[in-house]
Amino acid sequence: QRLGVLHVGQRIEEQADFEKIYKNAWADNANACAKQYAGTGALKTDYTRTGKRTQWGLIMDGWNSLIRYYKNNFSDGFRQDAIDLFLGNYSVDEVEPASPLHVNKDWKFLALPIIMVVAFSMCIICLLMAGDTWTETLAYVLFWGSASFGTFAIILYNGKDFVDAPKLVQKEK
Numbered sequence: 001q002r003l004g005v006l007h008v009g010q011r012i013e014e015q016a017d018f019e020k021i022y023k024n025a026w027a028d029n030a031n032a033c034a035k036q037y038a039g040t041g042a043l044k045t046d047y048t049r050t051g052k053r054t055q056w057g058l059i060m061d062g063w064n065s066l067i068r069y070y071k072n073n074f075s076d077g078f079r080q081d082a083i084d085l086f087l088g089n090y091s092v093d094e095v096e097p098a099s100p101l102h103v104n105k106d107w108k109f110l111a112l113p114i115i116m117v118v119a120f121s122m123c124i125i126c127l128l129m130a131g132d133t134w135t136e137t138l139a140y141v142l143f144w145g146s147a148s149f150g151t152f153a154i155i156l157y158n159g160k161d162f163v164d165a166p167k168l169v170q171k172e173k
Helices: 016-038 045-050 055-074 077-087 108-128 134-157
Strands: none
Touching: 016 045, 016 055, 045 055, 108 134
């Protein structure tokens, strides 16, 4: 009222159009910030926009969380490098002839995840499309299940090699 936005006697709670615009602007801003920081939209924007949690909002939050987990562990090392480079919090070893940002990855970084996904998919397909006998179905499920479990175990054993960690070294203080 002091700023002249509301008349005397008007209350902000009674301004439904303003509230809708404000909540949408707030949620849009949260999405923009979250995309820059985490690579996905913000969580719980359905609640921010409407004041209620929805089933679709829960599903989208789960999806965004999965995407964030993947990006944080397997494709976000460059973000931290960019931040460190921008802020000046890095040091490059002048003796090292190669760039610290370039790391050669061997075949397992592409092949093992593909093998695991294919094996797991085949296991599910064998479960859904049963064979002529239960022993045949069991044999296929055991084969593809063990193949997917085996590749998953190899990936877990070599887990640190799959993580996309920052490559720039921090300056010593």
